[in-house]
Amino acid sequence: MADIHALPQSTLGLPDRPKLAEIPFRGGGFTVRSHKGAGIIGFVVILGLWEISVRAGWISPVLLPAASDVLLALWNLAASGELWRHLQASLARFAMGWSLGTAAGVLVGFCIGVWSLARGIGLPLVSALFPVPKIALLPLFILWLGIGEASKVATLALGCFFTTVIATFSAIDAVPRNLIRMGQSFNMPPHAVLTKVVLPGALPGILACFRITTSICLIILVSAEMIGAEYGIGSLIILTGNLMQTDQLLAGVVVLSILGLCIGYTLTRLERWLLRWR
Amino acid sequence: MELVVDRICHRFGGLTVLEDISFTVAEGEILTVIGPSGCGKSTLLSILGGILEPESGTVYTNGAPPAASLNPLTYIFQDFSLLPWRTVEANVMLPLEHHALSASDKRARVDDVLARTGLSDFKTAFPKQLSGGMRQRVGIARALAVNPAILLMDEPLSALDAQTRELLMEDFLDLWLRERMGAVYVTHNLSEALYLADRVCVLSRRPGRIREMVAIDIPQPQRKEPWAQTRLAELQDAMWKLIKSEAQQAEREMSHG
Numbered sequence: 001m002a003d004i005h006a007l008p009q010s011t012l013g014l015p016d017r018p019k020l021a022e023i024p025f026r027g028g029g030f031t032v033r034s035h036k037g038a039g040i041i042g043f044v045v046i047l048g049l050w051e052i053s054v055r056a057g058w059i060s061p062v063l064l065p066a067a068s069d070v071l072l073a074l075w076n077l078a079a080s081g082e083l084w085r086h087l088q089a090s091l092a093r094f095a096m097g098w099s100l101g102t103a104a105g106v107l108v109g110f111c112i113g114v115w116s117l118a119r120g121i122g123l124p125l126v127s128a129l130f131p132v133p134k135i136a137l138l139p140l141f142i143l144w145l146g147i148g149e150a151s152k153v154a155t156l157a158l159g160c161f162f163t164t165v166i167a168t169f170s171a172i173d174a175v176p177r178n179l180i181r182m183g184q185s186f187n188m189p190p191h192a193v194l195t196k197v198v199l200p201g202a203l204p205g206i207l208a209c210f211r212i213t214t215s216i217c218l219i220i221l222v223s224a225e226m227i228g229a230e231y232g233i234g235s236l237i238i239l240t241g242n243l244m245q246t247d248q249l250l251a252g253v254v255v256l257s258i259l260g261l262c263i264g265y266t267l268t269r270l271e272r273w274l275l276r277w278r
Numbered sequence: 279m280e281l282v283v284d285r286i287c288h289r290f291g292g293l294t295v296l297e298d299i300s301f302t303v304a305e306g307e308i309l310t311v312i313g314p315s316g317c318g319k320s321t322l323l324s325i326l327g328g329i330l331e332p333e334s335g336t337v338y339t340n341g342a343p344p345a346a347s348l349n350p351l352t353y354i355f356q357d358f359s360l361l362p363w364r365t366v367e368a369n370v371m372l373p374l375e376h377h378a379l380s381a382s383d384k385r386a387r388v389d390d391v392l393a394r395t396g397l398s399d400f401k402t403a404f405p406k407q408l409s410g411g412m413r414q415r416v417g418i419a420r421a422l423a424v425n426p427a428i429l430l431m432d433e434p435l436s437a438l439d440a441q442t443r444e445l446l447m448e449d450f451l452d453l454w455l456r457e458r459m460g461a462v463y464v465t466h467n468l469s470e471a472l473y474l475a476d477r478v479c480v481l482s483r484r485p486g487r488i489r490e491m492v493a494i495d496i497p498q499p500q501r502k503e504p505w506a507q508t509r510l511a512e513l514q515d516a517m518w519k520l521i522k523s524e525a526q527q528a529e530r531e532m533s534h535g
Contacts, residue, residue: 181329182359186349186373186424196372200363277363277404 065247073247089231097156105161109168134159159220160213171205279427286335297485306458310471313481314525319464343427352426356433358413360405367401395419411442428460483524
């Protein structure tokens with residue numbers, strides 16, 4: 001067979017075909033390319049503009065203190081130990097409320113997912129109570145449980161309970177039924193099917209819901225602390241706001257942002273480890 | 279151990295899918311079931327292994343399974359049905375975990391079947407890292423791990439490309455010639471059915487009835503010989519004529535979901 005690379009140009013007839021038209025390239029675009037450092041540049045530009053406009057007197061420092069002042073206020077709060085007291089109080093409530101709500105939610109969601117009677121009873125209840133903004137129940141919980149930690153923890157727990165229930169049973173519904181039949185066809189006992197097939201199969205959905213519930217909890221946490229708490233990032237923000245200490249107020253906001261980022265990072269690591277099979 | 283199927287009927291809603299199906303799978307026999315899509319082949323297989331309850335009729339086993347058999351009737355699935363969060367060896371281990379065997383015995387069984395299916399080098403891989411053919415090998419290894427008396431195979435090769443199918447079919451035949459398990463092999467692929475079968479059961483479409491039971495009297499190891507190929511081609515032609523008009527109907531029908 002002739003080597004096609006050895007064909008002389010003339011056999012393609014390039015010069016003597018006047019109607020030859022090159023096909024224009026029309027693909028490309030719509031792909032994600034990484035722009036490392038672009039994020040940092042964006043951050044620096046915004047912070048710089050902020051700093052300059054306050055320093056130049058375009059914005060009143062009472063309404064918006066300079067970025068460097070916010071940083072300084074954060075440093076002072078940390079150095080005086082006040083920040084840790086607030087942070088500790090917030091973290092303790094968050095951990096308690098979220099874990100309680102999540103544990104109860106996964107349990108109830110699991111029952112609804114695998115047991116149709118529980119679904120018949122539970123689903124209408126969950127649907128009726130899910131849309132209620134849980135912070136609206138805080139006054140009631142204060143009446144029941146007092147102004148202390150218990151009422152705040154209960155509100156937090158309730159805040160993530162319903163979302164977790166819904167996410168858990170939906171995740172169980174999404175476990176391929178053929179995997180369950182496979183387990184049964186090997187005579188696996190029901191509890192083994194639940195723990196070895198259903199639960200790991202529902203895990204991605206449950207973990208995804210952790211992202212939603214942690215951010216719901218953060219919102220409720222700050223709101224509840226604003227309504228009444230001695231310590232907590234929410235109470236720090238409302239107190240300094242009342243005193244027009246906007247630098248400390250924004251320092252509190254920065255702490256919340258960092259807290260959210262840390263939770264998100266932890267969840268990403270957890271997912272990557274637990275779902276490494278994906 | 280024989281598998282005796284006695285007057286199975288089944289309906290989905292108002293639609294009769296299987297009507298009066300009776301046959302016996304002898305010890306160590308490969309029975310292939312073919313028929314156009316929608317003839318209830320997969321339904322029949324689900325009933326044989328006790329995964330689906332038939333509306334009427336009964337499936338019996340006749341005689342005791344081999345003593346070492348942990349799960350006499352064992353499926354190999356079209357979609358492999360591997361647990362994606364388990365590695366190859368953990369998937370093969372799965373059906374052994376709830377049995378009262380020593381840990382070393384279980385380990386030995388897993389290592390043995392992985393070696394027999396050529397998977398020893400892939401023990402720690404997750405299913406998503408494997409090709410379709412390798413995934414089905416894991417499915418076969420998992421089935422062999424419980425020492426089945428009869429394999430129930432639901433279009434095990436139809437999710438694979440033609441070349442992989444050819445390779446796996448030969449591998450399966452080699453395994454089967456060594457172990458001589460019984461098998462019910464459901465497929466819509468005539469040449470696959472004829473290559474493997476001792477007997478071919480041709481089902482009609484809706485309601486699924488047994489149309490013909492064809493015994494293939496050529497020993498499996500000789501089926502690649504030219505003379506056997508001619509004979510098989512004739513058989514395939516005759517069978518295609520049997521099911522062609524129904525396959526045409528099936529193709530023109532809208533899906534019932």
